[in-house]
Amino acid sequence: MNEAEAKQKLESLREQLDRYNYEYHVEDKPSVSDYEYDMKMRELIELEGKFPELITPDSPSQRVGGPPLDAFVKVQHNVPMLSLGNAFNEEELRDFDRRARGGVEEDIEYVCELKIDGLAVSLTYEEGLFVRGATRGDGTTGEDITKNLRTIRNIPLRLKENHSLEVRGEAYMPKKSFLALNEEKEANGDEPFANPRNAAAGSLRQLDPKIAAKRNLDIFLYGVGEWEDSPLESHSERLEKLEELGLKTNPEWKKCKDIEEVIDYVNGWVEHRMNLDYEIDGIVIKVDRLDQQDVLGFTAKSPRWAIAYKFPAEEAITHLKDIELSV
Numbered sequence: 001m002n003e004a005e006a007k008q009k010l011e012s013l014r015e016q017l018d019r020y021n022y023e024y025h026v027e028d029k030p031s032v033s034d035y036e037y038d039m040k041m042r043e044l045i046e047l048e049g050k051f052p053e054l055i056t057p058d059s060p061s062q063r064v065g066g067p068p069l070d071a072f073v074k075v076q077h078n079v080p081m082l083s084l085g086n087a088f089n090e091e092e093l094r095d096f097d098r099r100a101r102g103g104v105e106e107d108i109e110y111v112c113e114l115k116i117d118g119l120a121v122s123l124t125y126e127e128g129l130f131v132r133g134a135t136r137g138d139g140t141t142g143e144d145i146t147k148n149l150r151t152i153r154n155i156p157l158r159l160k161e162n163h164s165l166e167v168r169g170e171a172y173m174p175k176k177s178f179l180a181l182n183e184e185k186e187a188n189g190d191e192p193f194a195n196p197r198n199a200a201a202g203s204l205r206q207l208d209p210k211i212a213a214k215r216n217l218d219i220f221l222y223g224v225g226e227w228e229d230s231p232l233e234s235h236s237e238r239l240e241k242l243e244e245l246g247l248k249t250n251p252e253w254k255k256c257k258d259i260e261e262v263i264d265y266v267n268g269w270v271e272h273r274m275n276l277d278y279e280i281d282g283i284v285i286k287v288d289r290l291d292q293q294d295v296l297g298f299t300a301k302s303p304r305w306a307i308a309y310k311f312p313a314e315e316a317i318t319h320l321k322d323i324e325l326s327v
């Protein structure tokens with residue numbers, strides 16, 4: 001086979017594997033068996049081995065990185081990854097709404113998102129290619145964990161359009177994977193993780209990408225850091241566009257016309273969160289229009305246009321129920 005034929009064959013293999021990945025991880029309905037997938041991947045890796053000059057950074061073979069790192073490189077976030085103010089009850093949500101409405105002329109619509117209990121990360125794409133992934137760190141300086149993030153199947157190595165942008169999201173470990181990992185750790189006499197958030201953070205802070213690759217991590221994208229020429233005017237449009245680009249957003253987000261609808265959404269999830277495949281520790285409420293976000297601006301450390309409604313910690317509820325039952 002000459003180089004031209006190899007190039008053609010490689011492109012076709014990559015396309016097939018990317019489609020299989022999407023069917024398996026995003027649509028949850030694979031059209032081929034794991035065995036067929038593995039055979040196809042082996043064919044790709046063998047052919048790339050014969051023509052290494054034809055390997056591209058977005059090839060599915062490049063997901064699980066090379067040798068372990070000896071330390072993480074520090075990275076600066078051009079747009080700081082801020083904190084979030086908290087609300088612990090309905091009254092504090094209404095206070096947030098009053099403050100926001102006091103700061104802008106027109107009515108405010110909100111977007112509510114489940115607050116995924118994982119590790120906040122930033123993904124940078126240049127001309128559609130995934131070039132860098134970093135932890136939030138202290139909001140200004142994070143750690144470069146690109147090689148580990150490349151192992152998350154739901155992070156596309158190439159977007160469906162060649163945009164240059166930086167997106168933010170929460171990397172997490174699904175509850176089932178967390179339970180399986182802890183069973184394995186206990187079977188090996190290792191210390192189990194206390195919760196899925198620690199397990200996700202611990203997995204992404206491994207210096208060896210091969211370990212991260214085995215941890216079955218996932219991600220939901222929820223925001224945009226830098227996106228130069230984007231014409232979008234609202235947060236909800238951004239979420240829809242991220243999905244179109246092949247970036248996974250959480251399907252439960254909802255646009256709410258006022259704080260009453262926000263409160264209904266929040267109350268709905270207080271009891272339904274146990275049915276989710278992943279842990280959440282609250283709901284994030286954001287002003288939808290970007291021009292209104294700009295008018296409201298930021299406090300020293302967090303936006304005035306967003307707040308996190310925090311659920312009471314689960315063990316607290318369990319404990320209270322026990323007391324009630326025992327009375």
Ligand SMILES: CC(C)(C)c1nc(N2CCN(c3ncccn3)CC2)c2cc(C(N)=O)c(N)nc2n1
Pocket residue numbers: 081082083084113114115116117118120136170222223284286303306
């Ligand atoms: C872009 C803004 C600032 C509004 C924002 N900030 C968030 N966070 C900030 C605080 N973060 C943080 N992390 C560690 C230490 C301190 N703060 C962790 C992310 C969000 C987290 C989630 C989520 N978890 O599902 C979400 N759907 N939307 C967010 N939106």
